Amino acid sequence: MKALVTGGGGFLGLYIVEQLLDAGWQVRVLCRGDYPRLRELGVEVQHADLRDRAAVIAACCGIDAVFHAAAVPGIHGPWELFHGINTLGTEHILAGCREHRVSKLIYTSSPSVVFDGEDHLDADESLPYPTRWLSYYPHSKALAEQAVLRASDETLATCALRPHLIWGPRDTQLIPRLIARARAGRLRLVGDGRNLISMAYVENVAAAHLQAAAHLAPGSAVAGQAYFINEPQPVPCGDWINTLLSLTGLPPVRKHISAAAAYRIGAVLEGVFTLLRLKSEPPMTRFLARQLSRSHTYRIEKAQRAFGYMPLVSVNEGLKRLQADLTRITEMIRAVPGSGLQSRSD
DSSP, X not given: OEEEEETTTSHHHHHHHHHHHHTTOEEEEEESSOOHHHHHHTXXXXXXXXXXXHHHHHHTTTOSEEEEOOOOOOSSOOHHHHIIIIIIHHHHHHHHHHHTTOOEEEEEOOGGGGOOSSOEEEEOTTOOOOSOOSOHHHHHHHHHHHHHHHHOSSSOEEEEEEEOSEESTTOSSHHHHHHHHHHTTOOOEESSSOOEEOOEEHHHHXXXXXXXXXXXXXXXXXXXXXXXXXXXXXXXXXXXXXHHHHHTTOOOOOOEEOHHXXXXXXXXXXXXXXXXXXXXXXXXXXXXHHHHHSOEEEOOHHHHHHHOOOOSSOHHHHHHHHHTTHHHHHHHHHHSTTOOXXXXXX
């Protein structure tokens, strides 16, 4: 079997590549950057932007299954960027699967595609897509997910996995920014920190992709479905942040800002950054304020029934593996003075 992994040099994508190789797959990666680890693994690499329809379609030639993990994340930016890469790029992947008779497509989605700004407690996949969006990222991902699920038929089997708040070694986004902001004394809890959140350890998320692929086939129960992927037990947001900080010897965060105040500040900052056409992300947005202050916990029974999903690495073991990676994180923070936390929306 030969797999195409889009974004295979990224945080999650690289773990998918490694696990596919361990399982005996041949792997081709479609990405934009140059990644030394991919060269070490000896996988085939093709460089292209997901907005390049012809290049994306060509990358699907000779492929049995596509793992579409590439996306542009973020809490602020132009619609053209998010829609072009996340939505149109996914449509290009679908076109490539059709043209080259790929039989399986496993799409990496996000719980943010159903986030409506309210608390989600013990929610399942019956949650509807919202009618109002506070960020272009979840909107563009939701459009892509819907296209993927609609495409499932007798020749192409598709499914979407929704991992929530992916964490673990080699993270270049969430944990480094969290630690950087704490070290600079600029970290605040939005709300009281008792809101519950589901987390997803990165190696477990990668394994879920392979498990889904093993059960995915045209006409199967997995085809055309979306699945939440995370640890079974949620944790209070404040406790989780302080656990991560403790791994680096940093004190727990004590400062708070109300959810309402954070939302108002986010609205103002969005306006300022848009007016001034600043390319960086605001330190707070309306979407981020709601994400950080609301509870969002998700059930995984559907994935357990459909393809036997169960986290292989416990939270405690994951924290041990993460702590071994903290030297790299600290060095990365020192290399980027003034960097801060901007939480990923998935």
